[in-house]
Amino acid sequence: MLPGFEEIKDAVMRVKPYVHNTPVFTSSTVNERTGATVFFKCENFQRMGAFKMRGAINAILQLPKTDRSKGVVTHSSGNFAQALALAARSLDVKAYIIMPNNAPLVKVEAVKGYGAEVIECAPTLESREKTCNEIQEKTQATFIHPSNDMNVILGQGTAAYELIREVKELDILLAPVGGGGLIAGTAMVQHYLLPESQTIGSEPFGADDAFLSLKMGKIQPSVNPITIADGLKTQLGDQNFPIIHKYVSNIIRVEESEIIAAMRYIWERMKIVIEPSSAVAVAALFRKRERFLKKKVGVILSGGNVDLSNLPF
Amino acid sequence: MLPGFEEIKDAVMRVKPYVHNTPVFTSSTVNERTGATVFFKCENFQRMGAFKMRGAINAILQLPKTDRSKGVVTHSSGNFAQALALAARSLDVKAYIIMPNNAPLVKVEAVKGYGAEVIECAPTLESREKTCNEIQEKTQATFIHPSNDMNVILGQGTAAYELIREVKELDILLAPVGGGGLIAGTAMVQHYLLPESQTIGSEPFGADDAFLSLKMGKIQPSVNPITIADGLKTQLGDQNFPIIHKYVSNIIRVEESEIIAAMRYIWERMKIVIEPSSAVAVAALFRKRERFLKKKVGVILSGGNVDLSNLPF
Numbered sequence: 036m037l038p039g040f041e042e043i044k045d046a047v048m049r050v051k052p053y054v055h056n057t058p059v060f061t062s063s064t065v066n067e068r069t070g071a072t073v074f075f076k077c078e079n080f081q082r083m084g085a086f087k088m089r090g091a092i093n094a095i096l097q098l099p100k101t102d103r104s105k106g107v108v109t110h111s112s113g114n115f116a117q118a119l120a121l122a123a124r125s126l127d128v129k130a131y132i133i134m135p136n137n138a139p140l141v142k143v144e145a146v147k148g149y150g151a152e153v154i155e156c157a158p159t160l161e162s163r164e165k166t167c168n169e170i171q172e173k174t175q176a177t178f179i180h181p182s183n184d185m186n187v188i189l190g191q192g193t194a195a196y197e198l199i200r201e202v203k204e205l206d207i208l209l210a211p212v213g214g215g216g217l218i219a220g221t222a223m224v225q226h227y228l229l230p231e232s233q234t235i236g237s238e239p240f241g242a243d244d245a246f247l248s249l250k251m252g253k254i255q256p257s258v259n260p261i262t263i264a265d266g267l268k269t270q271l272g273d274q275n276f277p278i279i280h281k282y283v284s285n286i287i288r289v290e291e292s293e294i295i296a297a298m299r300y301i302w303e304r305m306k307i308v309i310e311p312s313s314a315v316a317v318a319a320l321f322r323k324r325e326r327f328l329k330k331k332v333g334v335i336l337s338g339g340n341v342d343l344s345n346l347p348f
Numbered sequence: 349m350l351p352g353f354e355e356i357k358d359a360v361m362r363v364k365p366y367v368h369n370t371p372v373f374t375s376s377t378v379n380e381r382t383g384a385t386v387f388f389k390c391e392n393f394q395r396m397g398a399f400k401m402r403g404a405i406n407a408i409l410q411l412p413k414t415d416r417s418k419g420v421v422t423h424s425s426g427n428f429a430q431a432l433a434l435a436a437r438s439l440d441v442k443a444y445i446i447m448p449n450n451a452p453l454v455k456v457e458a459v460k461g462y463g464a465e466v467i468e469c470a471p472t473l474e475s476r477e478k479t480c481n482e483i484q485e486k487t488q489a490t491f492i493h494p495s496n497d498m499n500v501i502l503g504q505g506t507a508a509y510e511l512i513r514e515v516k517e518l519d520i521l522l523a524p525v526g527g528g529g530l531i532a533g534t535a536m537v538q539h540y541l542l543p544e545s546q547t548i549g550s551e552p553f554g555a556d557d558a559f560l561s562l563k564m565g566k567i568q569p570s571v572n573p574i575t576i577a578d579g580l581k582t583q584l585g586d587q588n589f590p591i592i593h594k595y596v597s598n599i600i601r602v603e604e605s606e607i608i609a610a611m612r613y614i615w616e617r618m619k620i621v622i623e624p625s626s627a628v629a630v631a632a633l634f635r636k637r638e639r640f641l642k643k644k645v646g647v648i649l650s651g652g653n654v655d656l657s658n659l660p661f
Contacts, residue, residue, distance in 0.1 A: 058371065079619045299656060306392045306652035308619040339619035343612060348656055 037278060038189060040227040046093050046189040047196050053092045053125055054193070057081050059201050064304045069320055071327040074205065076198040079309050079339025083149070086194050086337050087118035087181070090216055093190030094179045095122050103128050106176035110156070110163045112138040113266050114338055115181035120151035131176055133166050141342065182214025183272025192220025198333050199228045206330040211315040211337055212236040212245040212286060213267040215275035221335060222282035235326075236279070236286040237319035239263075239294060244270045246286040249279065263291055263347060266312035266338070287319035287326075294318050295347045301336075308339045311347075350591060351502060353540040359406050359502040360509050366405045366438055369510050370394050377617045382633055384640040387518065389511040392622050392652025396462070399507050399650050400431035400494070403529055406503030407492045408435050416441050419489035423469070423476045425451040426579050427651055428494035433464035444489055446479050454655065495527025496585025505533025511646050512541045519643040524628040524650055525549040525558040525599060526580040528588035534648060535595035548639075549592070549599040550632035552576075552607060557583050559599040562592065576604055576660060579625035579651070600632035600639075607631050608660045614649075621652045624660075 060075045078086040095107055106129030109119050116132045123130035130151035134143055135158035146153055156166035171178055180187065194217075195208055208225050212218045222234035238246055242260035248271055257270035271279065289297075298314035300321075301307060309317075313336040320327055320334060373388045391399040408420055419442030422432050429445045436443035443464035447456055448471035459466055469479035484491055493500065507530075508521055521538050525531045535547035551559050555573035561584055570583035584592065602610075611627035613634075614620060622630075626649040633640055633647060 084619060302621055302656060306397060306621040308615055308621060343615060343659075343661055346656075346659070 037281070038185065038223065042189060043192060043196065043224055043227060047193050049096050050089050050093050050190055050193050053122070054089050055081055056197050057194070059198060060305060060307070062305050069324060069327055070329060071320070072331045073320065074198065074202045074331070074333045075305075076194055076333060076335050077307065078194055079307060079313065079336050081338070083114070083117045083121045084338055084340040085114040085118065086191055086217060086335065087114040088122060089193050090184070090187035090190035090220075091115065091118040091122035091179070092125065093193075094184055094186040095126050095128055097186045098177055102177050106131060106174055107179050108133065108167060108170050108174070108176040109179050109181060110134070110167050111181050112142060114340060116142065116146045117149060119179060120146045120149035124150045129176070131170050131174065133163055133170065135163065139342070180272070182216030182269065183274045184216075185274050188216050188220045188223070188275055188278065190220070191217045192224040194335055195221040195224040195333070196228065198335070199224065202331070202333060204331055205229060205333045206232055207327065208232065208234045208333045208335070209316050209320060210234070210236060210335040211264070211267055211312050212238050213312065214269040215245065215271040215279055217335065217337060218245075218283060219275035219278040223278055226282045233284040234282060235319070236283050237316045238286050238288050239267060239315055240288045240290055242267050243286075243288050245279070246288055248276065249283065249286055252280065262311075263294055264311040264315050266310065267315060287323050289315055289318040289322055293322060297321055299348050307336075308341060309336050310338045310341045313337045313339070350594070351498065351536065355502060356505060356509065356537055356540060360506050362409050363402050363406050363503055363506050366435070367402050367506070368394055370507070372511060372514050373618060373620070375618050382637060382640055383642060384633070385644045386633065387511065387515045387644070387646045388618075389507055389646060389648050390620065391507055392620060392626065392649050394651070396427070396430045396434045397651055397653040398427040398431065399504055399530060399648065400427040401435060402506050403497070403500035403503035403533075404428065404431040404435035404492070405438065406506075407497055407499040408439050408441055410499045411490055415490050418442075419444060419487055420492050421446065421480060421483050421487070421489040422492050422494060423447070423480050424494050425455060427653060429455065429459045430462060432492060433459045433462035437463045442489070444483050444487065446476055446483065448476070452655070493585070495529030495582065496587045497529075498587050501529050501533045501536070501588055501591070503533070504530045505537040507648055508534040508537040508646070509541065511648070512537065515644070515646060517644055518542060518646045519545055520640065521545065521547045521646045521648070522629050522633060523547070523549060523648040524577070524580055524625050525551050526625065527582040528558065528584040528592055530648065530650060531558075531596060532588035532591040536591055539595050546597040547595060548632070549596050550629045551599050551601050552580060552628060553601045553603055555580050556599075556601050558592065559601055561589065562596065562599055565593065575624075576607055577624040577628050579623065580628060600636050602628055602631040602635055606635060610634055612661050620649075621654060622649050623651045623654045626650045626652070
């Protein structure tokens with residue numbers, strides 16, 4: 036049973052006090068280049084710098100009070116770690132974040148800065164899950180998955196909801212695909228608000244598990260993904276795949292060089308900082324010109340967390 | 349005779365169809381750090397990426413039709429070159445831009461991209477002025493100075509006008525000082541709209557000619573300025589100095605390391621690209637905490653044109 040429109044509207048109202056209604060940017064330069072009319076939903080301006088804040092806050096808000104008092108736990112070395120930490124702090128809930136011991140210090144510090152307790156594990160799936168189980172047993176904290184959780188998915192969909200409510204008419208929504216939470220939430224919202232429109236995903240060739248999953252009709256693992264878009268290395272899950280399978284039209288794959296060029300282009304022309312994962316959607320827009328020509332396209336710029344000391348240009 | 353309020357309002361109405369009413373951004377992180385409430389006027393999102401578009405368009409619009417038909421000319425290797433080129437194109441006016449033969453190719457290309465004719469000169473003041481005179485004689489084009497021209501000053505002031513109209517109450521306006529057009533326009537607008545408030549300038553220690561000019565009560569030359577904020581190397585002129593002398597409270601000087609740190613901070617926390625000249629104002633805000641504490645401060649982020657291949661971090 037997939038969520039209905041009422042559940043989407045509920046999520047929108049629920050997260051509203053805790054997230055920014057991020058601005059929608061347009062760029063005449065981008066419109067000229069693409070021949071489309073493009074609306075960028077700037078989730079790089081979201082709290083903690085990415086859309087992940089939406090899902091994290093929605094998931095915690097859906098917990099019964101007794102569970103909330105015991106805290107929440109997740110494993111992530113990326114944006115969801117910071118998102119859950121900040122969402123938990125906003126709601127006065129304790130957060131435990133499992134991070135691999137090779138995670139960049141700057142990310143560990145950011146999570147700690149939001150008041151979460153960081154628990155280190157070895158950089159393997161086994162160690163991560165074992166550590167996570169231990170923390171759950173010890174603290175009774177609720178595990179919240181970064182992308183394969185229906186409340187997280189509903190939360191992520193609120194970005195597309197705001198975008199559609201503001202722009203009104205859109206032919207296509209375009210978003211990057213990582214763990215599948217954002218694209219599933221986006222597609223579901225588009226299905227209810229703009230049933231005649233389409234949702235298209237974008238993925239690096241070096242991490243195209245979602246493309247393959249859609250093609251095969253079942254979840255394919257993400258095996259040794261290699262891409263600068265480190266937020267997109269994860270794989271789909273049983274909660275979001277049915278939604279993606281049902282509502283996402285197709286997934287456009289892009290080269291690493293296209294991701295870097297698109298990222299630079301947006302920084303230079305639009306003067307905003309977007310992370311490589313966001314640039315994947317822009318690269319898809321540039322790569323498949325004929326697909327978007329003369330269309331009104333909503334692009335979710337998913338985040339802006341970049342290590343400025345380590346830029347690809 | 350300085351311009352009156354009517355002339356300011358006229359300039360606002362005149363430039364309106366040709367410039368973006370750029371957004372005003374806030375940042376809770378910046379407010380926490382400074383103890384002030386800061387409103388950033390994002391002129392980095394202005395057309396061609398800087399406030400200079402405002403002055404350029406206002407100056408051309410003030411020319412009689414017969415003069416317009418002969419074109420406009422300026423010498424600049426910075427943002428004003430692009431601004432005059434784009435403003436001229438927007439009004440179907442021919443633009444001649446004198447640029448030193450050591451100007452970065454990317455800037456020359458940008459100006460040409462806006463349809464202007466680029467005339468190279470040797471990188472000396474003498475060659476620049478000689479070439480400019482030759483072009484004027486040959487074409488009868490009107491020379492428009494990048495900062496020492498009352499119509500340019502009035503145009504630059506329209507950014508502060510929009511900012512004040514949107515935020516309404518502001519205790520202090522803060523802007524960088526280069527050739528003096530922006531700070532003079534800002535101070536004049538503040539004087540009329542918020543007479544009880546103050547305008548403060550900011551300058552690198554390595555290019556503090558305006559600080560010295562205010563101190564001495566007369567224009568001091570900018571001698572061998574050394575700063576990463578290349579837009580601020582120019583000196584004041586007889587059109588803007590009287591305004592600055594009369595209406596600017598003081599000028600805060602900042603170190604190069606502070607400029608770079610402020611630039612990085614804004615990129616990382618606010619996810620927007622600002623150029624070093626804009627970061628000078630932010631650095632001043634951070635340096636003189638007690639000066640801005642508990643105040644409502646409007647900061648003009650003057651532009652976002654940065655060479656991403658050559659970042660200081």
